[in-house]
Amino acid sequence: xxxxxxxxxMTLMVLPFSPFAExxxxxxxxxxxxxxxxxxxxxxxxxxxxxKIGDKxxxxxxxxxxxxxxxxxxxxxxxxxxxxxxDNGHMIITAKVQGNKETVKRITxxxxxxxxxxxxxxxxxxxxxxxxxxxxxxxxxxYAYVNNEQAHFQLSKATPxxxxxxxxxxxxxxx
Numbered sequence: 001x002x003x004x005x006x007x008x009x010m011t012l013m014v015l016p017f018s019p020f021a022e023x024x025x026x027x028x029x030x031x032x033x034x035x036x037x038x039x040x041x042x043x044x045x046x047x048x049x050x051x052k053i054g055d056k057x058x059x060x061x062x063x064x065x066x067x068x069x070x071x072x073x074x075x076x077x078x079x080x081x082x083x084x085x086x087d088n089g090h091m092i093i094t095a096k097v098q099g100n101k102e103t104v105k106r107i108t109x110x111x112x113x114x115x116x117x118x119x120x121x122x123x124x125x126x127x128x129x130x131x132x133x134x135x136x137x138x139x140x141x142x143y144a145y146v147n148n149e150q151a152h153f154q155l156s157k158a159t160p161x162x163x164x165x166x167x168x169x170x171x172x173x174x175x
Contacts, residue, residue: 031115031167038125044150044172048109049086053173057082057095057102079105088112094173106173114166119144119155122167126151134165150174 033041040046044053051060057080061067064084071080080095080102086109094106123132126148136142141157144165150173155165 031117031170033117033122033125035125038127041151041172042126042149044174046172048107048170048172049088049091051091051093051104051107053104053107055104057093057104060084060093060104104173106171108169108171110169111167114156114158114168117153117167119146119165122146122153122155 037046046052050063060082064086066084068083069080071078078097080097082093082095084091089109089111091110092108093104094108095102096105119132119134123130123146126146129148131147132144134142134144138160141160141162142165144155146153146155152171153167154169154171155167157163157165
């Protein structure tokens with residue numbers, strides 16, 4: 001009887017971490033970056049997954065209760081880091097700590113799938129003050145990096161034979 005109970009308890013402990021329990025596919029990886037809202041990306045004021053710079057961490061904890069927490073206590077600038085999965089990927093939040101208050105300082109969103117935004121349209125929307133680095137590779141397809149003010153984008157190709165780079169990661173905020 002004890003062995004049976006032990007077996008049931010062990011199964012219940014392992015089941016949440018099994019591949020059968022992970023049905024976390026991206027259902028909406030469409031980004032809306034256009035002439036009307038591109039400035040919000042440049043300024044870092046756009047909301048990603050309903051989170052934007054300056055939001056209180058308590059708002060995030062209530063929406064995503066299973067966050068991983070870590071911190072950095074370097075000199076005068078204390079930062080806390082929160083990581084969690086969303087419906088579309090994985091998010092990392094850097095929080096600025098002032099007394100008992102924590103607010104979002106930087107947002108990193110890594111999408112499960114490539115988004116609909118390609119390199120050429122992104123660079124043309126972001127404008128002249130944009131840094132672009134592109135590395136093509138016949139084995140992996142390559143990667144690209146686009147930086148403009150507080151918006152940083154990383155792009156990749158779906159396959160080595162693909163012609164277009166698509167956004168898979170966004171970083172907002174000053175580093």
